[in-house]
Amino acid sequence: xxxxxxxxxxxxxxxxxxxxxxxxxxxxxxxxxxxxxxxxxxxxxxxxxxxxxxxxxxxxxxxxxxxxxxxxxxxxxxxxxxxxxxxxxxxxxxxxxxxxxxxxxxxxxxxxxxxxxxxxxxxxxxxxxxxxxxxxxxxxxxxxxxxxxxxxxxxxxxxxxxxxxxxxxxxxxxxxxxxxxxxxxxxxxxxxxxxxxxxxxxxxxxxxxxxxxxxxxxxxxxxxxxxxxxxxxxxxxxxxxxxxxxxxxxxxxxxxxxxxxxxxxxxxxxxxxxxxxx
Amino acid sequence: xxxxxxxxxxxxxxxxxxxxxxxxxxxxxxxxxxxxxxxxxxxxxxxxxxxxxxxxxxxxxxxxxxxxxxxxxxxxxxxxxxxxxxxxxxxxxxxxxxxxxxxxxxxxxxxxxxxxxxxxxxxxxxxxxxxxxxxxxxxxxxxxxxxxxxxxxxxxxxxxxxxxxxxxxxxxxxxxxxxxxxxxxxxxxxxxxxxxxxxxxxxxxxxxxxxxxxxxxxxxxxxxxxxxxxxxxxxxxxxxxxxxxxxxxxxxxxxxxxxxxxxxxxxxxxxxxxxxxxxxxxxxxxxxxxxxxxxxxxxxxxxxxxxxxxxxxxxxxxxxxxxxxxxxxxxxxx
Numbered sequence: 225x226x227x228x229x230x231x232x233x234x235x236x237x238x239x240x241x242x243x244x245x246x247x248x249x250x251x252x253x254x255x256x257x258x259x260x261x262x263x264x265x266x267x268x269x270x271x272x273x274x275x276x277x278x279x280x281x282x283x284x285x286x287x288x289x290x291x292x293x294x295x296x297x298x299x300x301x302x303x304x305x306x307x308x309x310x311x312x313x314x315x316x317x318x319x320x321x322x323x324x325x326x327x328x329x330x331x332x333x334x335x336x337x338x339x340x341x342x343x344x345x346x347x348x349x350x351x352x353x354x355x356x357x358x359x360x361x362x363x364x365x366x367x368x369x370x371x372x373x374x375x376x377x378x379x380x381x382x383x384x385x386x387x388x389x390x391x392x393x394x395x396x397x398x399x400x401x402x403x404x405x406x407x408x409x410x411x412x413x414x415x416x417x418x419x420x421x422x423x424x425x426x427x428x429x430x431x432x433x434x435x436x437x438x439x440x441x442x443x444x445x446x447x448x449x450x451x452x453x454x455x456x457x458x459x460x461x462x463x464x465x466x467x468x469x470x471x472x473x474x475x476x477x478x479x480x481x482x483x484x485x486x487x488x489x490x491x492x493x494x495x496x497x498x499x500x501x502x
Numbered sequence: 503x504x505x506x507x508x509x510x511x512x513x514x515x516x517x518x519x520x521x522x523x524x525x526x527x528x529x530x531x532x533x534x535x536x537x538x539x540x541x542x543x544x545x546x547x548x549x550x551x552x553x554x555x556x557x558x559x560x561x562x563x564x565x566x567x568x569x570x571x572x573x574x575x576x577x578x579x580x581x582x583x584x585x586x587x588x589x590x591x592x593x594x595x596x597x598x599x600x601x602x603x604x605x606x607x608x609x610x611x612x613x614x615x616x617x618x619x620x621x622x623x624x625x626x627x628x629x630x631x632x633x634x635x636x637x638x639x640x641x642x643x644x645x646x647x648x649x650x651x652x653x654x655x656x657x658x659x660x661x662x663x664x665x666x667x668x669x670x671x672x673x674x675x676x677x678x679x680x681x682x683x684x685x686x687x688x689x690x691x692x693x694x695x696x697x698x699x700x701x702x703x704x705x706x707x708x709x710x711x712x713x714x715x716x717x718x719x720x721x722x723x724x725x726x727x728x729x730x731x732x733x734x735x736x737x738x739x740x741x742x743x744x745x746x747x748x749x750x751x752x753x754x755x756x757x758x759x760x761x762x763x764x765x766x767x768x769x770x771x772x773x774x775x776x777x778x779x780x781x782x783x784x785x786x787x788x789x790x791x792x793x794x795x796x797x798x799x800x801x802x803x804x805x806x807x808x809x810x811x812x813x814x815x816x817x818x819x820x821x822x823x824x825x826x827x828x829x830x831x832x833x834x835x836x
Binding site for chain 2: 379
């Protein structure tokens with residue numbers, strides 16, 4: 225798929241995610257929109273996994289550490305064919321496996337996440353297992369910037385470099401907002417690039433909505449022995465004007481009118497892309 | 503300068519050990535380390551994960567013999583459990599080994615989510631559990647570990663009494679397809695498992711039959727129950743001793759049989775009585791409509807008295823004399 229194909233797909237995925245959240249009456253809207261392009265690229269371009277190879281020991285692994293943004297993941301994985309779109313009508317329903325965070329009961333989900341600061345240590349274990357087996361498996365996780373206040377991330381950051389896990393990729397969805405407000409006001413964590421570099425990681429800073437830049441950052445191997453940290457600068461609520469950079473959309477659920485407005489905005493933007501690049 | 507280690511057994515208890523011919527083994531910790539190394543030698547997928555704990559876990563020889571099968575994460579227990587879970591999710595038989603006090607408190611959320619909720623076949627080994635670290639103080643005690651893990655779904659909890667149970671528990675854990683937690687101490691243990699007894703997770707081992715009182719014990723307390731039972735026999739009291747080596751799933755059949763067939767039931771544990779084995783046994787009995795005379799021996803909800811493990815056991819009545827007195831008083835009560 226070309227960058228253009230993926231960008232066009234991203235509008236449909238955003239609409240699906242918003243409808244899902246509206247129907248479920250719950251969800252993490254802003255963060256889902258900020259990481260959706262990253263997930264779109266991972267699942268449709270980077271990860272060596274398909275719906276047919278979810279049990280292949282040599283598959284790549286993706287663990288979503290910021291598990292609360294599962295609605296974006298549901299939209300991307302269902303579009304990719306891991307499970308039927310109709311399953312998403314059951315999100316947050318009684319007895320549905322589709323709860324508000326990823327679980328392994330769903331085809332293709334690697335681990336149960338949702339408490340923050342868990343994905344990176346788990347991925348270290350997975351990356352170590354691949355190294356022990358001499359496999360070419362790569363292991364990816366997605367972190368939030370608010371999440372980096374959890375100390376377990378830094379335990380893992382230290383250990384990943386020590387164990388020379390160059391098959392490990394941590395992607396930061398750097399949208400700079402968390403539930404209380406701006407991360408810099410809640411607990412400042414900058415300068416992130418210098419911190420991760422000091423911990424021994426290869427650090428690449430990219431626009432987290434730029435398909436070419438993200439793809440290059442994800443697919444160019446890091447120097448031998450170095451884990452890779454991708455600092456993806458993103459916009460919380462990306463793609464829907466009234467949601468962008470507005471704190472209340474962290475887990476705000478759109479009303480019927482807001483949903484209609486968001487969907488039409490996305491459709492209009494999609495139309496623009498179609499016209500511009502014919 | 504360190505104080506001389508107090509003896510775990512009184513002269514009378516030592517005499518009873520002689521009389522019963524109990525064979526002195528070694529620390530369950532050492533039995534664990536050798537068993538794990540033997541299993542790992544035969545299975546290159548068996549991985550030990552340590553948090554600067556290979557010395558405490560007696561795994562230095564393992565590390566030397568099988569350097570590619572041990573992962574060091576430094577003093578970072580959250581990372582230890584997360585990594586163990588990740589290895590287990592990728593087909594490794596991963597054993598995370600760390601002092602139980604840190605493993606089950608510092609990284610409880612990783613145990614709950616990464617291991618139990620995610621249902622990966624990881625094994626968590628809580629070494630030097632209970633009050634093994636005695637005089638080091640309460641930072642190093644794990645009197646909570648069974649309570650917290652009992653309240654988490656999907657984990658088998660094993661508390662072996664002697665070297666035999668420890669060896670079997672580790673072998674079981676290495677084959678398990680679901681999460682397992684094993685905890686034991688570091689004092690040398692006497693063999694109390696009867697010859698021919700078969701270790702099966704979820705099935706208590708009957709060490710001694712009896713009908714007046716049943717001691718339901720586990721871990722390093724079991725030998726004291728065995729001595730107390732022998733001591734009581736001399737006074738005409740018939741005491742049963744069960745090694746309840748599996749705390750989850752609980753052997754309700756053995757507990758109910760004890761409650762039906764004995765006049766009194768006494769639970770003994772190296773753990774706080776809140777949330778421990780005693781409460782598990784009590785709820786099993788009560789829900790079945792059984793109400794034998796009942797006493798829970800363990801650590802009360804108080805600032806734990808200071809001292810070595812032997813001092814603490816004696817102080818809280820986990821000794822031949824203490825348990826005998828508890829049984830006698832319980833049976834005498836009108």
